[in-house]
Structures are given as C-alpha cells and as structure tokens.
Amino acid sequence: MSLKQYIIVRLILAIPMLFILLAVIFFVLRIMPGDPVLAVLGGKAPKAVIDRLRHELGLDKPIIVQFGDYLVDLLKGDLGKSTLTERPVWDEIMDRFPATMELTIFAFIVALAIGVFWGAEAAHRKDGPVDVAARVFAILMYAIPVFWLGLMMQMIFGAYLRWLPIGSRLSPAVNLKVITGFYLIDSIITLNWTAFKDALAHLILPGTTLGLVISSIFLRMVRNNAVLMYSMDFVKAARARGIKERVILYRHVLKNAFVPIMTMMGLQFALLLGGAVLTETTFSWPGMGSYLVLRIKYRDFPAVQGTVVFFALIVIAISIIVDIINALVDPRVRY
Amino acid sequence: MPEVDRFISSRIGKALKGLFGSSTGWITFIGLSILIFYVVLAVFAPYLAPYNPVKRVGRSLHPPSHEYKFGTDNLGRDVLSRVIYGARIALVIAFLSVAIASAIGIPLGLISGYIGGLFDRTLTLVMDAMYAFPGLILAIAIAALLGPGILNIAISIAVVYAPTYFRVIRNQVTSVKNELYVEAARAIGAKRWEILLKYILPNVFPSVVVVFSMNLADAIMTEAGLSFLGLGIAPPTPDWGFDLSNGRRFILSRAWWALLYPGLAIITVVLGFSMFSEGLNEFLNPNVREKR
Numbered sequence: 001m002s003l004k005q006y007i008i009v010r011l012i013l014a015i016p017m018l019f020i021l022l023a024v025i026f027f028v029l030r031i032m033p034g035d036p037v038l039a040v041l042g043g044k045a046p047k048a049v050i051d052r053l054r055h056e057l058g059l060d061k062p063i064i065v066q067f068g069d070y071l072v073d074l075l076k077g078d079l080g081k082s083t084l085t086e087r088p089v090w091d092e093i094m095d096r097f098p099a100t101m102e103l104t105i106f107a108f109i110v111a112l113a114i115g116v117f118w119g120a121e122a123a124h125r126k127d128g129p130v131d132v133a134a135r136v137f138a139i140l141m142y143a144i145p146v147f148w149l150g151l152m153m154q155m156i157f158g159a160y161l162r163w164l165p166i167g168s169r170l171s172p173a174v175n176l177k178v179i180t181g182f183y184l185i186d187s188i189i190t191l192n193w194t195a196f197k198d199a200l201a202h203l204i205l206p207g208t209t210l211g212l213v214i215s216s217i218f219l220r221m222v223r224n225n226a227v228l229m230y231s232m233d234f235v236k237a238a239r240a241r242g243i244k245e246r247v248i249l250y251r252h253v254l255k256n257a258f259v260p261i262m263t264m265m266g267l268q269f270a271l272l273l274g275g276a277v278l279t280e281t282t283f284s285w286p287g288m289g290s291y292l293v294l295r296i297k298y299r300d301f302p303a304v305q306g307t308v309v310f311f312a313l314i315v316i317a318i319s320i321i322v323d324i325i326n327a328l329v330d331p332r333v334r335y
Numbered sequence: 336m337p338e339v340d341r342f343i344s345s346r347i348g349k350a351l352k353g354l355f356g357s358s359t360g361w362i363t364f365i366g367l368s369i370l371i372f373y374v375v376l377a378v379f380a381p382y383l384a385p386y387n388p389v390k391r392v393g394r395s396l397h398p399p400s401h402e403y404k405f406g407t408d409n410l411g412r413d414v415l416s417r418v419i420y421g422a423r424i425a426l427v428i429a430f431l432s433v434a435i436a437s438a439i440g441i442p443l444g445l446i447s448g449y450i451g452g453l454f455d456r457t458l459t460l461v462m463d464a465m466y467a468f469p470g471l472i473l474a475i476a477i478a479a480l481l482g483p484g485i486l487n488i489a490i491s492i493a494v495v496y497a498p499t500y501f502r503v504i505r506n507q508v509t510s511v512k513n514e515l516y517v518e519a520a521r522a523i524g525a526k527r528w529e530i531l532l533k534y535i536l537p538n539v540f541p542s543v544v545v546v547f548s549m550n551l552a553d554a555i556m557t558e559a560g561l562s563f564l565g566l567g568i569a570p571p572t573p574d575w576g577f578d579l580s581n582g583r584r585f586i587l588s589r590a591w592w593a594l595l596y597p598g599l600a601i602i603t604v605v606l607g608f609s610m611f612s613e614g615l616n617e618f619l620n621p622n623v624r625e626k627r
C-alpha cells in the first residue's frame with residue numbers, strides 16, 4: 001500500500017468512529033435525566049416560554065429526527081447558536097481554539113523536553129540516582145491534581161516572588177493585533193516585541209504546570225523504551241565499534257525507541273485536553289476549557305454540547321495524525 | 336489488563352514497585368493506614384474537628400496559629416475543620432461512583448462477552464468511543480446537565496469509568512467462555528444465567544476487585560476536578576476541590592494555607608488508595624508480576 005492509499009483508508013476508517021462518538025455524545029446528553037430547557041429557564045418559567053424554547057432548540061421533535069438534524073448540521077459545520085450571546089457556537093469556539101492550542105503545544109514541548117532528556121539519562125544508568133529521582137517525580141506528578149500544582153505555582157511565582165503574571169493571556173496595557181489568535185506568532189508577525197515578551201510571560205506558568213503533569217508519562221515511556229533498546233544487539237555492536245556512550249544514547253537508542261513512544265503520545269492527548277480544561281480555569285486562560293465551564297454556569301446548552309463535540313473532533317483528528325506520522329516513519333505499518 | 340494502565344493507581348503502583356522492589360507488603364500497609372486514617376476522619380468528623388466547618392469562627396484569612404491550626408478561609412471558617420469534613424464528600428462520592436460504574440459496566444460486559452454477535456460488536460464500539468474520549472470533559476458535560484448533588488456527581492464520574500469495567504469483564508468472559516469447565520456446565524444442562532453467574536463470574540471476580548480498588552483514586556481526582564470547576568456539591572458543604580477554587584481568589588493576598596491543606600489531603604488520599612490497590616493487585620494476581 002502506498003502512503004497515499006494508507007492515508008485514504010485511514011480517513012475512511014475514521015468515519016464510523018466519528019459517527020459513534022457523535023452518537024454517544026448526543027444520546028448520553030439526552031438520556032440523562034436533566035432537561036436542557038429547564039436548565040436554561042429554571043423550574044418556575046411559564047409553560048408557553050418553556051415550549052417556545054423547546055421548539056427553538058428543536059427538542060419537541062422525535063429523538064431520531066433530532067439526531068438526524070444534529071448530524072446534518074454538523075456536516076455543514078453548524079454547532080447551533082449560543083443561547084447566551086446568540087452567536088454561532090462554531091465562531092465562538094474558533095475565537096478560543098488558538099488559546100487552547102497555544103497552551104497545549106507549549107505544555108507538550110515542556111513535557112517532551114523533560115521526558116526525553118530525563119528519561120534518556122534514567123535509562124542510561126538504570127536504577128541510578130537519576131532513575132530513582134525520576135520515579136519519585138512520577139509518583140508526585142500522578143498524585144498531584146493539575147489545578148493544585150497551578151495554584152501553588154501562582155502562589156510561589158506570582159504572589160510571593162512576583163516574577164510572572166498569574167492569569168489571562170496578555171496584560172491589559174499591551175496592544176496586539178490579533179491575526180492567527182496564537183499570540184506568540186501574532187506578535188512575531190507584527191514585530192511587536194513588547195507583546196511577545198508579555199504573552200510569553202503569561203504562557204510560562206500555565207504551560208509549565210500542564211507540561212509537568214504530562215511529562216511524567218513521557219518520562220516513563222522514554223525511559224522504558226530506551227531500557228529495552230539498550231538490551232539490543234545493535235547497542236553492543238556500537239559499543240564494540242568504540243562509539244561514545246552519549247552518541248549511542250542519543251543517536252542509536254533514542255532514535256529507535258521513538259516510534260512506540262510517538263504512538264503512546266497521541267493516546268495521551270486526551271489526557272492533555274482534560275488537564276487543559278482544569279489549567280485554563282486555574283489561570284483564567286481564555287481557551288475552550290474555560291469557555292465550556294463558563295457556559296455551563298450560564299446554562300448555555302448549545303455551547304456546552306458544541307464544545308464537547310469539538311473536543312471529540314480533536315481527539316479523532318489527533319488519532320488520525322498519529323497513525324499517518326507512524327506510517328511515514330515506519331513503513332511496516334502500511335502493510 | 337491493559338485497561339487499568341490508565342488509572343493513576345496503576346501508574347503510581349508501578350513507580351512504587353520500581354522504588355521499593357518486592358517489598359510490596361510495606362506499600363500495602365502504608366496505603367491501608369492512610370485509608371483508615373481518612374475513613375476515621377470522615378466517620379468521626381464531628382468529634383475530631385475543632386470547629387463547625389460552615390460557621391464563621393474567627394477573622395477572615397487568619398494565618399495558621401495556635402487557635403486555628405490550618406488558618407481560616409475568606410469567610411472566617413476553620414480550614415482544618417473543613418479539611419476533616421471534606422473527607423466525607425470525597426470518600427462517599429468515590430465509593431458511590433465506583434459502585435455505579437461497576438453496576439453498569441460489569442453486567443453489560445458479562446452479557447456482551449457471553450452473547451457475542453452483533454450486540455457485542457455494537458456495545459464494544461460504543462464503549463470504546465467513550466473510553467477514547469477525554470474523561471473529565473465527558474464528566475463535566477454530564478454533571479452540568481444533572482446539576483449539583485452527591486448522586487449526580489457520582490453518576491457523572493461513573494459514566495467515565497463504566498467502559499473500563501465493561502472492557503475488562505468482556506475480554507475476560509470471551510477468553511473464559513470456551514474453557515472446558517464452562518463446556519462441561521453446558522453439557523450437564525446448566526442454564527445460561529447459571530453459567531454466567533456460577534461459573535464465569537467467580538473467575539473474573541478478582542479482576543473486578545482490582546479495577547474497583549484502582550478506580551477509587553481516579554474517582555477522587557475527578558471529583559476534586561469537578562468541584563474545583565464549580566460542578567460539585569453545592570456550598571457551603573466542605574469539599575476539597577471547591578475549597579481550592581474558593582481559595583484561588585485570594586492568591587494575591589498570599590493566603591497559602593487555604594490552598595495548601597485541601598490539596599495535601601487530595602494528594603495523600605490518592606496516594607493511599609494507589610498503594611493499597613497495588614498491594615491488593617499483587618495479592619490477588621500474584622503470578623502476574625510486572626517486569627521492572
């Protein structure tokens with residue numbers, strides 16, 4: 001199978017998965033005893049008002065018809081209209097999507113840096129002090145809730161040391177022309193050096209918090225895969241040829257350990273998204289997670305459902321991308 | 336059971352085993368001690384807490400002192416008393432949600448695995464889709480719809496973990512159902528439900544216990560997350576996650592005590608459950624020792 005064919009097959013296979021995930025979200029939110037209309041209006045609204053909203057949201061139709069409408073609307077890229085702002089939910093999500101991506105990508109880089117270097121060193125001297133420290137670090141990071149770590153960071157670096165800001169993406173005094181929505185990129189494009197420094201300062205605490213929590217998982221994966229690679233013959237061969245240990249570690253061992261690690265990383269992305277919701281709320285980061293939580297408080301049902309659907313789309317997109325990258329790196333996957 | 340690898344307990348357990356080698360007895364003992372400690376806190380909270388957790392007992396945001404060991408929060412309530420009472424909500428919701436998750440996942444897994452066919456394939460697809468979805472976001476959506484309340488929060492958390500029980504049970508049933516003793520039971524004319532309950536269930540039961548105990552730490556974590564986001568129990572009931580979101584507003588006042596202690600409570604409970612469940616796992620499945 002050529003790479004092109006593989007990608008096409010993979011995309012076709014994603015369709016049933018997408019359909020099932022969308023159906024699960026729809027029916028789980030409908031089966032639950034809560035009533036979105038009553039949730040919006042409260043129990044004491046007059047019946048006529050309740051019926052009107054029910055009609056507007058299409059909730060008076062049979063459930064199968066509702067499901068069909070929902071799928072058709074989704075195909076058109078229509079996630080419904082917010083009951084709070086009356087704007088299309090899709091547009092509102094698109095306003096906040098770059099903020100979430102900027103945060104998660106930064107966190108991913110932090111996690112990757114910690115995971116790869118610490119993991120490699122830990123594998124190099126298995127059961128040595130670096131390895132033991134990695135285990136203790138992992139235990140702590142698994143047991144600490146991401147939002148509590150964020151709060152502690154805010155307390156130490158924001159309230160006591162006053163090094164970094166503890167909320168939002170940009171100081172109110174700083175102006176930035178928004179083009180892509182990624183503030184770091186926008187400030188580089190517009191050559192706005194003040195805004196770049198400010199945006200980066202705002203990104204460091206939330207990004208590091210989320211990155212630290214995810215890094216322990218990367219660290220274990222890199223370490224375990226690298227340990228496995230060290231037992232292989234090619235390492236022995238490299239040593240026999242007199243290649244330096246450092247070179248063996250980074251060129252031979254890590255390179256070969258990377259394919260399984262990449263697959264696992266894609267799977268961790270779902271965890272990263274859940275962590276992002278909590279981190280965004282902790283740091284008042286105006287992304288999709290804090291949007292979801294805010295709209296729940298306003299009982300904006302279309303916005304809540306739309307955001308959950310959007311998260312589902314991201315999860316599926318990531319799984320496709322990971323598979324394609326895998327096929328690129330490792331041709332055996334394609335057959 | 337690769338499914339449990341996602342659980343915090345399983346991850347912590349593996350790291351602990353790496354640290355302490357084969358002395359899992361100690362890990363179990365420490366874990367059990369922590370659990371007993373928190374159960375005692377929860378049960379005897381009225382006798383152990385120095386103050387009423389929902390009443391103003393002093394100045395707002397009073398730092399830790401002899402009078403208020405953990406300080407007071409913004410409404411002048413005693414943080415120590417709130418941490419002690421908070422154990423109640425945390426433990427009740429953890430056990431309730433895990434019970435609901437297993438009550439959904441186990442029967443479905445048993446039936447699906449045993450019947451097989453189209454029913455099994457459809458249910459597996461649905462459960463896999465839920466399994467792949469970010470758990471916290473699913474719980475948030477459901478909690479938002481159900482509204483506050485102990486049972487509602489427990490249901491939202493249970494929906495996230497039910498697919499794990501389903502997958503573990505279903506996979507074991509499909510591998511066990513063609514064993515000779517099941518064949519024999521069928522040959523002597525045992526009814527379908529008899530085979531399921533008398534022959535298959537006892538064989539998959541140890542795995543259920545392990546998943547159940549490992550799930551508790553995750554349930555506590557998810558509950559803390561939900562209540563931190565304001566989707567938990569209605570205030571003023573003491574709840575660690577909610578108290579953290581409340582304390583968050585006073586970070587710039589440097590009121591570290593309102594944040595430190597509820598967080599440490601969450602962390603120690605999670606560690607306790609993880610250590611205990613790892614020990615239980617070792618005890619119930621002694622021959623499946625993990626390689627370091």
